[in-house]
Amino acid sequence: MKPVPDTAAQASAAATDDPAIRVEGLTMAYGDFVIMRDLNFVVQKGDIFIIMGGSGCGKSTLLRVLVGLKEPAAGKVLYREGSLWDAPADTRARISRRTGILYQSGALFSSMTLAENIALPLSQYTSLSRKQIREVCSLKLALVGLAGFEDFYPSEISGGMCKRAGLARAMALDPDILFFDEPSAGLDPVSAHLLDELILELRESLKATFVVVTHELASIFAIGNNSVYLDVETRTMTASGDPKELLAHSQDPKLRRFLTRGQEQQKDD
Amino acid sequence: MTRQPAPPRADAPRRDIAVADGVVTLTFSGSWRMDQTLPDIEAVRQALAASPAPQKLVLAGSGVTSWDSLFLTQCRAIIALARERGVAVDAGALPAGVESLLSLAAKVPERQGAARTVKRMPFLERVADMGYGAAEGVRNLLDFTGDVTLAAWALATGRAVFQRSQLTTLIYQASIDALAIVSLISFLVGLILAFVGAIQLSQFGAQIYVSTIVGIAMVRVMGAIMTGIIMAGRTGAAYAAELGTMQVNEEIDALRTFGFSPTQFLVMPRMIALVLMMPLLCIYADLMGIMGGFVVGVFMLKINPIQYLTHTWQSVPLANFWIGLVHSTVFGVLVAMAGCYRGMRCGRSALGVGQATTAAVVTSILAIVIATAILTVCCNIIGV
Numbered sequence: 001m002k003p004v005p006d007t008a009a010q011a012s013a014a015a016t017d018d019p020a021i022r023v024e025g026l027t028m029a030y031g032d033f034v035i036m037r038d039l040n041f042v043v044q045k046g047d048i049f050i051i052m053g054g055s056g057c058g059k060s061t062l063l064r065v066l067v068g069l070k071e072p073a074a075g076k077v078l079y080r081e082g083s084l085w086d087a088p089a090d091t092r093a094r095i096s097r098r099t100g101i102l103y104q105s106g107a108l109f110s111s112m113t114l115a116e117n118i119a120l121p122l123s124q125y126t127s128l129s130r131k132q133i134r135e136v137c138s139l140k141l142a143l144v145g146l147a148g149f150e151d152f153y154p155s156e157i158s159g160g161m162c163k164r165a166g167l168a169r170a171m172a173l174d175p176d177i178l179f180f181d182e183p184s185a186g187l188d189p190v191s192a193h194l195l196d197e198l199i200l201e202l203r204e205s206l207k208a209t210f211v212v213v214t215h216e217l218a219s220i221f222a223i224g225n226n227s228v229y230l231d232v233e234t235r236t237m238t239a240s241g242d243p244k245e246l247l248a249h250s251q252d253p254k255l256r257r258f259l260t261r262g263q264e265q266q267k268d269d
Numbered sequence: 270m271t272r273q274p275a276p277p278r279a280d281a282p283r284r285d286i287a288v289a290d291g292v293v294t295l296t297f298s299g300s301w302r303m304d305q306t307l308p309d310i311e312a313v314r315q316a317l318a319a320s321p322a323p324q325k326l327v328l329a330g331s332g333v334t335s336w337d338s339l340f341l342t343q344c345r346a347i348i349a350l351a352r353e354r355g356v357a358v359d360a361g362a363l364p365a366g367v368e369s370l371l372s373l374a375a376k377v378p379e380r381q382g383a384a385r386t387v388k389r390m391p392f393l394e395r396v397a398d399m400g401y402g403a404a405e406g407v408r409n410l411l412d413f414t415g416d417v418t419l420a421a422w423a424l425a426t427g428r429a430v431f432q433r434s435q436l437t438t439l440i441y442q443a444s445i446d447a448l449a450i451v452s453l454i455s456f457l458v459g460l461i462l463a464f465v466g467a468i469q470l471s472q473f474g475a476q477i478y479v480s481t482i483v484g485i486a487m488v489r490v491m492g493a494i495m496t497g498i499i500m501a502g503r504t505g506a507a508y509a510a511e512l513g514t515m516q517v518n519e520e521i522d523a524l525r526t527f528g529f530s531p532t533q534f535l536v537m538p539r540m541i542a543l544v545l546m547m548p549l550l551c552i553y554a555d556l557m558g559i560m561g562g563f564v565v566g567v568f569m570l571k572i573n574p575i576q577y578l579t580h581t582w583q584s585v586p587l588a589n590f591w592i593g594l595v596h597s598t599v600f601g602v603l604v605a606m607a608g609c610y611r612g613m614r615c616g617r618s619a620l621g622v623g624q625a626t627t628a629a630v631v632t633s634i635l636a637i638v639i640a641t642a643i644l645t646v647c648c649n650i651i652g653v
Contacts, residue, residue, distance in 0.1 A: 064522075068526065096527070101523070105518055107518055109523070110520065121527045124527060124529065
């Protein structure tokens with residue numbers, strides 16, 4: 001049986017056709033072991049695009065392919081500038097200049113203070129003076145609620161704070177596209193909610209596009225306006241569209257189980 | 270101290286087997302806990318294998334006073350046995366918690382292919398696998414060497430991007446921090462060389478040549494080798510662990526996505542620090558070694574201190590000094606490369622960091638010894 005992608009919500013998304021990322025026929029593999037095949041989806045500009053799926057289905061790997069850390073086995077990741085994996089180095093640099101990534105663990109450079117962490121991309125890509133960089137760092141830290149923590153080292157602050165500092169660093173260059181790997185993992189419900197609010201605010205103010213890997217249902221429905229569901233058994237995407245629409249209209253039993261926290265049992269159970 | 274088997278207690282676990290009309294009834298009673306010796310399931314196997322084959326297995330546990338995971342494992346094993354033989358199981362009479370845990374464990378069927386089966390491959394296939402593995406290793410190493418060369422070229426043309434402040438710290442760690450251990454070890458090596466030489470030389474009154482032995486040995490090769498090995502264990506291991514942890518922590522990914530080359534940003538400063546500091550440490554080690562020999566010469570062999578030093582100065586050709594410096598520079602490159610290579614290739618786990626660190630030390634010491642052999646042959650050929 002070939003899974004049929006859910007197209008319920010694509011009609012509304014197609015109305016504003018300004019793709020930020022277009023994924024075509026993407027197949028990812030570790031050696032001979034194929035994780036996901038035939039991924040086709042479009043992230044529109046201004047979307048909060050959710051990559052969802054069960055544990056171990058390849059969500060984070062997909063993110064690594066999208067940002068240029070892991071080469072796909074086949075297929076294309078198309079940005080406005082061109083195909084990420086076929087582009088010459090300077091084009092790739094232009095693409096990565098426009099993107100920011102929040103890693104699962106924060107991935108702050110442990111040998112640098114928070115301010116130095118944020119300053120690093122700024123000093124690489126801009127010609128700001130030291131004082132201006134310092135001011136930008138303070139601003140970004142204040143935006144994520146860490147004002148005054150400029151000179152702390154990552155090991156001196158809590159995991160949730162590391163995550164927020166990682167977000168500040170991801171936003172350092174005012175990127176158009178922000179990638180989040182499991183933003184709410186390891187956060188308490190209140191902090192996770194605040195992070196969702198922050199993402200929504202940032203979308204309003206920065207007009208940025210967000211690609212979020214998560215399996216946190218509350219976040220998925222709170223922030224997502226487009227999504228793709230990766231199914232671990234068939235090793236491909238089985239649905240895409242607005243998660244709320246998917247919950248309302250999708251007929252796919254596995255997706256329904258996922259979106260309802262397993263409350264709706266599979267029909268053949 | 271040996272553990273005594275627990276004496277039988279009043280609440281010892283009991284399992285009675287009753288067979289009637291094709292129904293096997295197991296009645297459990299007593300305390301089924303890990304601190305008890307439990308009856309094994311051989312008797313149950315026999316009861317189930319008896320002919321005529323039983324139709325049904327009833328597990329009853331109303332007499333069980335207390336239980337833990339061990340009871341569960343036994344029930345599970347018995348149920349599996351019954352399933353194997355196609356005997357229906359009625360576990361309804363077990364304590365309520367046991368029954369629900371058993372059905373919880375049976376709820377999600379074992380994922381097909383999830384259990385690892387270790388297949389023993391034929392000998393030739395294993396040899397071929399090792400060969401492929403080695404070829405892959407060589408390719409990775411060449412890859413890394415190429416990366417480092419490109420980064421070094423970028424550095425030479427002033428385009429390499431890294432943090433100056435970090436370089437200062439690294440240089441400090443690779444020099445001042447290492448002084449104490451280098452002093453101690455080189456001093457003792459000089460002392461040992463002098464002792465070994467003194468025993469032979471004093472037999473025919475040539476004690477003064479102890480200074481020559483210690484001087485040439487330390488300056489030409491021992492100083493460089495000892496600093497090389499110390500730095501491999503100290504700094505090379507630290508580099509592997511640092512970069513490995515950064516790998517685990519996704520820091521290297523983060524660097525890459527910011528458009529930094531990890532080779533330029535992380536490997537180059539470490540290379541520079543070691544390559545610049547190793548020759549200096551080597552000179553220092555030479556001096557400390559000569560001091561060690563001096564102590565033996567002056568206090569044990571009663572050689573005049575001035576005479577010892579002038580003899581050292583006169584009998585050690587200057588070429589040896591340069592040879593020592595070449596050695597230590599090469600070792601600096603090797604130790605830094607080995608440490609960084611292992612760190613950059615580290616697996617994403619705590620286990621990976623440990624392996625990377627071990628491999629870094631082993632690789633650098635091996636590389637030091639091989640390089641010494643090659644350099645010695647080269648020196649021989651050009652006649653210095």
